[in-house]
Amino acid sequence: MKQTGDLALVKKMNTAIVLDAVLRYAPLSRAQISERTGLNKATVSSLVLDLIDNHLVADLGPGASSGGRKPNLLEFRASSGYAVGIDLGVNYIRGILTDLEGGVVAEHRLTLKAQNVESVIPRLLECIETLRARIPACPYGMVGIGIGVPGLVNESGTILFAPNLSWPEVPLRTIVEERFGVPVTIDNEANAGAQGEQRYGAGRGIANQIYVSVGIGIGTGMILNKELYKGAGGFSGELGHLSIHADGKPCRCGNQGCWELYASENALLEQSAPLGYHDLDALLEAAGRGEPEVLALFERIGEALGVGIANIVNVFNPDVVIIGNEMRRAEAWIEEAVQRTVARRALAHHRGKLQVLFAEQGEKSAVRGAAYYAISAFLGKMKGSGV
Amino acid sequence: MKQTGDLALVKKMNTAIVLDAVLRYAPLSRAQISERTGLNKATVSSLVLDLIDNHLVADLGPGASSGGRKPNLLEFRASSGYAVGIDLGVNYIRGILTDLEGGVVAEHRLTLKAQNVESVIPRLLECIETLRARIPACPYGMVGIGIGVPGLVNESGTILFAPNLSWPEVPLRTIVEERFGVPVTIDNEANAGAQGEQRYGAGRGIANQIYVSVGIGIGTGMILNKELYKGAGGFSGELGHLSIHADGKPCRCGNQGCWELYASENALLEQSAPLGYHDLDALLEAAGRGEPEVLALFERIGEALGVGIANIVNVFNPDVVIIGNEMRRAEAWIEEAVQRTVARRALAHHRGKLQVLFAEQGEKSAVRGAAYYAISAFLGKMKGSGV
DNA sequence: TTTCTTTGTTTACTAGACAAACAAAGTTTC
DNA sequence: GAAACTTTGTTTGTCTAGTAAACAAAGAAA
Numbered sequence: 001m002k003q004t005g006d007l008a009l010v011k012k013m014n015t016a017i018v019l020d021a022v023l024r025y026a027p028l029s030r031a032q033i034s035e036r037t038g039l040n041k042a043t044v045s046s047l048v049l050d051l052i053d054n055h056l057v058a059d060l061g062p063g064a065s066s067g068g069r070k071p072n073l074l075e076f077r078a079s080s081g082y083a084v085g086i087d088l089g090v091n092y093i094r095g096i097l098t099d100l101e102g103g104v105v106a107e108h109r110l111t112l113k114a115q116n117v118e119s120v121i122p123r124l125l126e127c128i129e130t131l132r133a134r135i136p137a138c139p140y141g142m143v144g145i146g147i148g149v150p151g152l153v154n155e156s157g158t159i160l161f162a163p164n165l166s167w168p169e170v171p172l173r174t175i176v177e178e179r180f181g182v183p184v185t186i187d188n189e190a191n192a193g194a195q196g197e198q199r200y201g202a203g204r205g206i207a208n209q210i211y212v213s214v215g216i217g218i219g220t221g222m223i224l225n226k227e228l229y230k231g232a233g234g235f236s237g238e239l240g241h242l243s244i245h246a247d248g249k250p251c252r253c254g255n256q257g258c259w260e261l262y263a264s265e266n267a268l269l270e271q272s273a274p275l276g277y278h279d280l281d282a283l284l285e286a287a288g289r290g291e292p293e294v295l296a297l298f299e300r301i302g303e304a305l306g307v308g309i310a311n312i313v314n315v316f317n318p319d320v321v322i323i324g325n326e327m328r329r330a331e332a333w334i335e336e337a338v339q340r341t342v343a344r345r346a347l348a349h350h351r352g353k354l355q356v357l358f359a360e361q362g363e364k365s366a367v368r369g370a371a372y373y374a375i376s377a378f379l380g381k382m383k384g385s386g387v
Numbered sequence: 388m389k390q391t392g393d394l395a396l397v398k399k400m401n402t403a404i405v406l407d408a409v410l411r412y413a414p415l416s417r418a419q420i421s422e423r424t425g426l427n428k429a430t431v432s433s434l435v436l437d438l439i440d441n442h443l444v445a446d447l448g449p450g451a452s453s454g455g456r457k458p459n460l461l462e463f464r465a466s467s468g469y470a471v472g473i474d475l476g477v478n479y480i481r482g483i484l485t486d487l488e489g490g491v492v493a494e495h496r497l498t499l500k501a502q503n504v505e506s507v508i509p510r511l512l513e514c515i516e517t518l519r520a521r522i523p524a525c526p527y528g529m530v531g532i533g534i535g536v537p538g539l540v541n542e543s544g545t546i547l548f549a550p551n552l553s554w555p556e557v558p559l560r561t562i563v564e565e566r567f568g569v570p571v572t573i574d575n576e577a578n579a580g581a582q583g584e585q586r587y588g589a590g591r592g593i594a595n596q597i598y599v600s601v602g603i604g605i606g607t608g609m610i611l612n613k614e615l616y617k618g619a620g621g622f623s624g625e626l627g628h629l630s631i632h633a634d635g636k637p638c639r640c641g642n643q644g645c646w647e648l649y650a651s652e653n654a655l656l657e658q659s660a661p662l663g664y665h666d667l668d669a670l671l672e673a674a675g676r677g678e679p680e681v682l683a684l685f686e687r688i689g690e691a692l693g694v695g696i697a698n699i700v701n702v703f704n705p706d707v708v709i710i711g712n713e714m715r716r717a718e719a720w721i722e723e724a725v726q727r728t729v730a731r732r733a734l735a736h737h738r739g740k741l742q743v744l745f746a747e748q749g750e751k752s753a754v755r756g757a758a759y760y761a762i763s764a765f766l767g768k769m770k771g772s773g774v
Numbered sequence: 775t776t777t778c779t780t781t782g783t784t785t786a787c788t789a790g791a792c793a794a795a796c797a798a799a800g801t802t803t804c
Numbered sequence: 805g806a807a808a809c810t811t812t813g814t815t816t817g818t819c820t821a822g823t824a825a826a827c828a829a830a831g832a833a834a
Contacts, residue, residue, distance in 0.1 A: 042784085042823070043821080065832070068830075243732065245634070246694045311629050349539070349548070394790055395789085395790095432814065452799085453811070454809090456811045
């Protein structure tokens with residue numbers, strides 16, 4: 001049985017349109033919504049009434065007249081509910097509490113000593129609990145939880161494979177949903193980061209954005225037409241395993257010459273070990289001092305990043321590519337090499353409008369994206385519910 | 388002004404659902420449509436009436452009873468109109484006439500001596516005219532024209548760049564539309580081929596399919612979720628310029644080590660020239676005789692194809708990859724190498740369900756896909772028109 | 775003051791989906 | 805072979821949501 005069209009669908013669509021207009025252009029009047037969306041004034045009035053009943057929109061009262069009756073300005077009620085976003089890292093858990101516009105109202109971060117499931121899950125639940133306790137009085141309370149994890153996740157929110165956590169299959173969504181009784185969304189850290197930058201960072205308002213999360217490995221999140229793209233079966237974005245040297249080093253994935261062997265934080269540290277540097281902080285500090293070998297190393301990594309980005313550009317022709325996660329911190333030392341390499345290798349036609357940027361949300365790209373999942377699921381449901 | 392929801396939209400959606408059911412499961416009764424789609428019986432009856440008025444569906448009269456009143460079976464009226472599909476090659480024009488189900492009812496092929504616009508366009512129009520003359524009497528006549536071209540095309544049907552034709556920008560859609568007065572769709576040959584295989588060939592019923600057109604260069608058409616995917620701005624699929632040897636040969640595109648430098652027909656002929664073979668036919672014949680150098684050459688090309696296909700698989704995780712265009716003719720000599728290379732290099736998780744196949748429609752993939760564009764545009768419009 | 779504008783609600787109407795009743799045309803059972 | 809049951813597809817009446825047009829409220833301009 002397919003999705004059939006009926007009146008409920010029409011109302012849902014139009015409610016979404018009205019709410020979207022309020023979100024984007026608030027404060028604005030019913031008349032402005034009508035004009036902007038093409039919906040009839042009466043329709044807008046009726047839908048706005050529903051939204052006010054649902055505590056999603058507030059009537060602020062009269063604004064300035066433009067030569068006739070004063071308009072009644074409307075506003076999105078961002079504080080009717082709160083969402084929790086979690087970035088589950090390899091050795092930390094970062095959590096935030098946001099309002100319905102995604103604005104951060106509280107943060108909580110904790111460091112993980114052990115990686116095993118038995119010790120991490122309780123701390124994760126505890127982190128969520130801490131944030132929940134800080135939700136102000138409001139109609140909806142905690143509307144949902146979004147979690148970004150360093151691994152592959154299937155549609156039902158089970159972690160299938162988390163190389164750096166070495167977990168077995170964990171049905172994380174079920175576990176968290178049963179504990180808190182609100183909808184939970186789980187996704188890969190790179191996808192969450194892509195959302196975070198798309199909604200609140202460097203990708204705002206840009207239709208086609210590719211987020212490259214350069215950490216221990218390389219992960220990617222692709223936003224195509226403002227929507228997160230998931231390949232067939234929900235798994236894709238394994239761009240870290242694009243081979244850029246067909247006859248190159250063997251990778252644990254079975255292929256040879258994978259991009260992440262040349263451009264990840266791991267690749268950087270492997271090459272810096274002989275120089276006596278064993279973490280990114282030390283390297284950044286050395287680069288700051290102007291150590292020539294370290295500068296050359298960063299340049300090499302920047303070039304390798306550029307090669308892979310040029311490939312991505314040739315395949316997807318995005319408007320913007322955003323480099324995030326740990327490697328973003330080396331912006332000052334790699335940017336020039338990245339830009340130069342992409343400019344030389346990407347197809348002329350695609351290069352025109354393309355921008356290569358660094359994550360604006362810094363280490364918060366993924367948490368904010370995770371919180372957005374929860375908000376988006378909640379608002380989607382509200383529009384659907386009609387009443 | 389965005390797309391708002393109204394009753395017309397609902398009707399359009401439901402009409403599409405009903406028509407789709409008839410296309411897929413004909414002959415079937417109104418009651419079966421209702422059950423299958425979840426639409427109310429009364430709704431189905433009313434929509435079917437409209438479709439019959441529009442000559443898109445025919446009532447065949449009573450079928451066998453299943454223990455009650457006999458059903459009235461319905462059928463799609465494929466011969467209510469005809470579409471023209473054109474494959475504009477570098478040295479040929481291939482045209483077909485199809486009914487609304489895509490069945491080929493006439494063909495016309497001609498060879499091009501010159502490639503310049505001035506001589507090709509008149510011959511193209513002449514080819515369409517010849518096919519139009521063969522349309523049987525029917526309610527709609529020629530419903531549209533689809534054309535596949537060897538180059539980049541923008542949304543308004545202008546050929547931007549056709550390397551092997553060396554044409555300037557040509558507003559082909561406008562030209563053909565003005566001449567024949569029916570909707571014209573222009574797209575890249577690889578996209579058309581992907582559609583042809585998706586609808587009538589090896590990709591039938593498969594949601595995520597990537598068609599690799601290996602000819603002079605390499606082009607690709609991607610079907611994701613049964614829909615042709617076009618990247619940002621409508622251009623994408625330049626997978627031929629994915630670099631597989633970052634330090635490899637320079638390509639005319641500016642990059643180095645592009646896939647098509649190692650796996651296209653051009654690459655094949657370049658490597659076979661020292662052996663004294665200058666076209667694919669001669670090579671196929673030599674391979675048939677068992678010439679060891681030629682067999683080794685095909686194996687090398689097969690491996691190079693496999694490297695690129697493994698990359699594609701890692702990015703998109705498709706259900707099937709279909710190799711088409713000229714190189715498909717070497718299936719017997721390259722298949723083993725391709726399969727072996729992909730199996731070794733693609734991520735284990737993606738390899739499971741993946742199939743690598745050769746185009747079933749042979750040299751007709753692109754023409755049939757082109758005709759499908761015209762049919763699809765026509766049926767889309769009919770559903771919209773309501774009446 | 776009078777007239778004009780702008781905003782947002784009310785009223786009357788329309789299209790299309792749906793449920794339920796029903797008619798038509800079978801088959802099965804006794 | 806009549807009565808009972810089934811299946812199909814139409815008819816009838818109801819409901820919902822969107823729209824146009826009229827209108828009321830409130831202010832600006834002349």
